Amino acid sequence: MRILRFLFGYAPGVIIVTTIISAVAGLTAVRLLMIFNAHLRGVVDGNADIWEFIGLCTAAAVASFIARVSISKLALWSAFDLRLQLGRQWINTPLVELERDGNAKLLSAVTQDVDRLSESMRSLPAVLVDYTVTIASFCYLGYLSWKLLLVLVGFMVVLTVTREFLKKKFEQYLREARAFAETMLATYNAMSGGIKELKMNLSRWNGFYAGELYDVSTKYRDRNYSAELLFGVIYGYSEIAFFIFVALLIYGGKLLGGISHEVMISFMVTLLYMKANMDRVIESGSQFARAGVALDNLEALGVFRHSASMSVTELHSRNSRDRVATAVANDVNLGERPHASGCNIKLTGIGHTYGGVDGESGFELGPISLSIEAGELLFIIGGNGSGKTTFAKILCGLYEPGRGEVWLNGVRVQSENRAWYTQHFGTVFSDSYLFSKLYGTEDLPQTDAVIRAYLRECRLEKKVQVHEGRFSTISLSQGQRKRLALVTTYVEDRPIYLFDEWAADQDPEFREFFYYKILPELKAKGKTVIVISHDDRYYHVADRIVKLDSGRMVHGIPQEIAVPA
The missing domain is CATH 1.20.1560.10 (ABC transporter type 1, transmembrane domain)
Known part of the structure; x- marks a missing residue:
C-alpha cells in the first residue's frame, strides 16, 4: 500500500x-x-x-x-x-x-x-x-x-x-x-x-x-x-x-x-x-x-x-x-547578508525568448551587454512592449537569461547562487503585491517611528498606521498602494533598487517627490538605482539612460535627451 x-x-x-x-x-x-x-x-x-x-x-x-x-x-x-x-x-x-x-x-x-x-x-x-x-x-x-x-x-x-x-x-x-x-x-x-x-x-x-x-x-x-x-x-x-x-x-x-x-x-x-x-x-x-x-x-x-x-x-x-526559518535561510545562504552599497553589475550578451503561437517566432530580448556601476542612477526607457520589464526581471534575477552572463562584483550569477543574488535588490514592480506586514525586517535597525516618518512623507499617516511592523490596512488607491510599497522597499535597505513605472499612477506632487527626493537620497547613500520610466521631463535626473526598442538596446540616444548608453 x-x-x-x-x-x-x-x-x-x-x-x-x-x-x-x-x-x-x-x-x-x-x-x-x-x-x-x-x-x-x-x-x-x-x-x-x-x-x-x-x-x-x-x-x-x-x-x-x-x-x-x-x-x-x-x-x-x-x-x-x-x-x-x-x-x-x-x-x-x-x-x-x-x-x-x-x-x-x-x-x-x-x-x-x-x-x-x-x-x-x-x-x-x-x-x-x-x-x-x-x-x-x-x-x-x-x-x-x-x-x-x-x-x-x-x-x-x-x-x-x-x-x-x-x-x-x-x-x-x-x-x-x-x-x-x-x-x-x-x-x-x-x-x-x-x-x-x-x-x-x-x-x-x-x-x-x-x-x-x-x-x-x-x-x-x-x-x-x-x-x-x-x-x-x-x-x-x-x-x-x-x-x-x-x-x-x-x-x-x-x-x-x-x-x-x-x-x-x-x-x-x-x-x-x-x-x-x-x-x-x-x-x-x-x-x-x-x-x-x-x-x-x-x-x-x-x-x-x-x-x-x-x-x-x-x-x-x-x-x-x-x-524552518534556518532551513529557508540555508536555501539562499542568507547567513551572508548583502552589502548595504557598492554593487557593480555586469551583463554580457544576455537574452531571453518568449515562445510564439502556432510555430511562429516569439518576442526576443537581446543580446544586451551593459555595465552598471555602484551608486549609479540608471533610467531604462522605451515604448510599450519594448522589453523593459523582461529586462528588469532578468536584471534582478527573477528570470534566468536564456543566454549570456550576469555578474555581481566579479561573481558570476548561476542557478546555485541566483537566490542569493536577488537578495541584493529592493523592487517595486508595476504589479507589486502589498503585504500587510513587513516580513523579514525584524533584524534591521528600523523602528515603527522610522516607518511612520516615511508614511508622513508619503502623505499616508492618516490612512495607514503601523504597529510592530504591521500595517493597519492595505485597502488603498492604486497610487497610495504604490507609495506604501515604496515605504516597505525603502526600509529594506538593499544595495540595489529597481522601480518599474513607480510614478505612473502618482500626482505631480509625488512624482517630484520620487524623482527629486527619493532617488537622490538613495544615490547619496551609495545605492545603485534602476528606474523604468516614461517621464521624459525627469530624464535629466539620471546619470545614464538605456533605451530599448523591440528587445534591442539602442545606441546613440540624442544628447539633449540622455547620456548615451
Missing part, C-alpha cells in the same frame, strides 16, 4: 508499531469470533471463558485507541510538513514557469492533495484492523475446512482478476477529475482577479459564467460521477460475488463431501462476520486510490524530502519555527 510506504519514509518506527497494534486488535476480534463459534457449537460449557472474553474486548478497544492516536499524530504532522515543503517549492519554482503555467497546480496540491492524503492516513488503523481480521479469518476458515477455503480462494482470485480492468479505469477517471479540479481552480482565480470587470459588464459575466465556469464545473462533476459510478459497479460486483459463493456453499457444499453440518455453520458464520471487514477494505479502495493520485501529483512537484529514519518527535522538531 503506497500510503504505508509514504508514511514509512517519515516515521518507520510509528508505522511498525501501529501495524503490530492494529494486527493485535484484528487478531483479538478473530479470537472473539472463535469463542462465539465454540459457544454456538456447544464446545464450551457455561462461563468458563468469560474472563478471556472480557480481556479480549478490553485489549481490542485499547489497541484500536492507541493505533488511531499514533497514526493521527503522524498524519497531521506529515501533512503539516508537506504544506511547508509546498511553500518552499513554490518560492523555488522559476518565475517564468509560474507565469506560464499559473498557480492552480500548487494551490490544488495545498488545498486538495494534502487533505486527501491526511484523511487516508487517519483511516489507516481501521483499515489495518480490517485487513488483519480478513486474513486471520481466512486462516480460521482453513482450520475449519481446507476444502472450502480452496474453493473460496479460487473464487476470489477470479473475482480480483476480473475487477482489475474496472479498477484501472476507475483510477484513470480519478486522474482526469484531478486535472479538471486544477482547471476549475484556475477559472475561479481568473474570476477573482477580474471581478470588477465582470461586475461592470453582465454580458461578459454571463459568457464567463455560462461558458468557461459552467463547462469546467460540468467536466469535473461528470468525471467524478463516472469514477463513483464505476466504483459502485466494482462494489456491487463484489457483493454479488459474495452471495453467489454463499449460495454455492448452501446448495453445493455437499458435493465436496466430508464436511459436517457444524463445520458448515461455523464457516458460514465466519464468512458473514468477516463480510463487514471485507466491505470496508473494498470501500477503502476508493479513498486510497484518490490518495494515490494525490501522491503522484505531490511527487511530480518534488515535495518529498523526508528522512527514512525520522520519528514523530524529530518531525515535530524539524518543523519548529526556528528550524
Whole structure:
C-alpha cells in the first residue's frame, strides 16, 4: 500500500508499531469470533471463558485507541510538513514557469492533495484492523475446512482478476477529475482577479459564467460521477460475488463431501462476520486510490524530502519555527547578508525568448551587454512592449537569461547562487503585491517611528498606521498602494533598487517627490538605482539612460535627451 510506504519514509518506527497494534486488535476480534463459534457449537460449557472474553474486548478497544492516536499524530504532522515543503517549492519554482503555467497546480496540491492524503492516513488503523481480521479469518476458515477455503480462494482470485480492468479505469477517471479540479481552480482565480470587470459588464459575466465556469464545473462533476459510478459497479460486483459463493456453499457444499453440518455453520458464520471487514477494505479502495493520485501529483512537484529514519518527535522538531526559518535561510545562504552599497553589475550578451503561437517566432530580448556601476542612477526607457520589464526581471534575477552572463562584483550569477543574488535588490514592480506586514525586517535597525516618518512623507499617516511592523490596512488607491510599497522597499535597505513605472499612477506632487527626493537620497547613500520610466521631463535626473526598442538596446540616444548608453 503506497500510503504505508509514504508514511514509512517519515516515521518507520510509528508505522511498525501501529501495524503490530492494529494486527493485535484484528487478531483479538478473530479470537472473539472463535469463542462465539465454540459457544454456538456447544464446545464450551457455561462461563468458563468469560474472563478471556472480557480481556479480549478490553485489549481490542485499547489497541484500536492507541493505533488511531499514533497514526493521527503522524498524519497531521506529515501533512503539516508537506504544506511547508509546498511553500518552499513554490518560492523555488522559476518565475517564468509560474507565469506560464499559473498557480492552480500548487494551490490544488495545498488545498486538495494534502487533505486527501491526511484523511487516508487517519483511516489507516481501521483499515489495518480490517485487513488483519480478513486474513486471520481466512486462516480460521482453513482450520475449519481446507476444502472450502480452496474453493473460496479460487473464487476470489477470479473475482480480483476480473475487477482489475474496472479498477484501472476507475483510477484513470480519478486522474482526469484531478486535472479538471486544477482547471476549475484556475477559472475561479481568473474570476477573482477580474471581478470588477465582470461586475461592470453582465454580458461578459454571463459568457464567463455560462461558458468557461459552467463547462469546467460540468467536466469535473461528470468525471467524478463516472469514477463513483464505476466504483459502485466494482462494489456491487463484489457483493454479488459474495452471495453467489454463499449460495454455492448452501446448495453445493455437499458435493465436496466430508464436511459436517457444524463445520458448515461455523464457516458460514465466519464468512458473514468477516463480510463487514471485507466491505470496508473494498470501500477503502476508493479513498486510497484518490490518495494515490494525490501522491503522484505531490511527487511530480518534488515535495518529498523526508528522512527514512525520522520519528514523530524529530518531525515535530524539524518543523519548529526556528528550524524552518534556518532551513529557508540555508536555501539562499542568507547567513551572508548583502552589502548595504557598492554593487557593480555586469551583463554580457544576455537574452531571453518568449515562445510564439502556432510555430511562429516569439518576442526576443537581446543580446544586451551593459555595465552598471555602484551608486549609479540608471533610467531604462522605451515604448510599450519594448522589453523593459523582461529586462528588469532578468536584471534582478527573477528570470534566468536564456543566454549570456550576469555578474555581481566579479561573481558570476548561476542557478546555485541566483537566490542569493536577488537578495541584493529592493523592487517595486508595476504589479507589486502589498503585504500587510513587513516580513523579514525584524533584524534591521528600523523602528515603527522610522516607518511612520516615511508614511508622513508619503502623505499616508492618516490612512495607514503601523504597529510592530504591521500595517493597519492595505485597502488603498492604486497610487497610495504604490507609495506604501515604496515605504516597505525603502526600509529594506538593499544595495540595489529597481522601480518599474513607480510614478505612473502618482500626482505631480509625488512624482517630484520620487524623482527629486527619493532617488537622490538613495544615490547619496551609495545605492545603485534602476528606474523604468516614461517621464521624459525627469530624464535629466539620471546619470545614464538605456533605451530599448523591440528587445534591442539602442545606441546613440540624442544628447539633449540622455547620456548615451
